[in-house]
Amino acid sequence: MDMDAFFAAVEEQRRPELKNKPVVIGGSGDPTQRGVVSTANYEARKFGIHSAMPLKTAYKHCPHAVFLPVDMEEYSRMSGIFKNVLRNFSPVMEDVGIDEAFLDISANEKSSEQIAREIKERIGTVTGLTCSIGIANNKLLAKIASDMQKPNGLTIIKEGDIESRIWPMPVRKLWGVGEKTEAYLKSISINTIGELAAVPLETLLEHFGRSYGHYLYEASRGLDDSELVTHWEPKSISRETTFQHDTDHWQTIAKNLAGMTRETLTELKERGYMCKNVTVKIRFADFKTQTRTKTMDELTHNLETLRKAAFYCLGNFELNKKVRLVGVRLGGLAKMEND
């Protein structure tokens, strides 16, 4: 289940005057500032605007679009509402970010199509929003199916449909195939999922290594036996900021790093964890990104310890270019003993 243009749909719902206008959600909502598009509604997509596009570029495509800031609090609230609806149909649910979820309905007596229709109706009633649903016997195919008839779609993929409906699709439609892999596959004349499925396993292993090679072999055949992940623990907690203007002012970098270290620590403690290592990330003006990690002797949630570790990492960079982004990540998390 995948909500349609989720952030934009939430905004349109609470501000009806936005209906039928191009709406772009991203960053601070100011298209002259640095930031990218989180979601564009379908009107805005007609101008070629899409997720991850720089706001400045989006503005060039459509200056009269309405640009709005990301209101994560509100979207999270709505997300909680529709996920509760889903849980009423089956307790076996996997969260996939804020606007998507997998639901295992194999234990339900009704036909899957009937359940999907009921889910769409119920979500429409309680949120006023539409979603697209894909039905299949595994997550991989369900995910592809959910994307086939957006918006407000309902698509069923059966085992016998793989050749006729999945294989003609571009490889990019496979979960796990991004821009880089798509370009690489293209360079060896593989454009569709069917062409990928025609490549012998040994060849895929040579090109992509053990893990990813096997994955591509199976995925191109529509095979996926992964379980739904209904519970997970965070592995890291991080903060990062891109400066409005690249800077070589050490104090600016240091002040931001100290502030973000404090913020991540606050979240770490709120969520009841301690951490074992600290990673500082620097992205330079040329977009080259480096990280430096410090592992501590023992688990900690002490501000001074973490601040020292963060600044130790910062000292390990050669800051000879202007910096556009600084970030900090706490890793090696372990649940705090609450005695």
Next chain:
DNA sequence: TCTGGGGTCCTCTTTCTC
């Protein structure tokens, strides 16, 4: 020219330990 933020996982290399 432009390229966010918050995550996960994988791979390769280096360092540590026995």
Next chain:
DNA sequence: TCTGGAGAAAGAGGACCC
């Protein structure tokens, strides 16, 4: 005491997801 090798852990980078 020196040298090597194996395996684990740490560190860095990169691809991918929403």
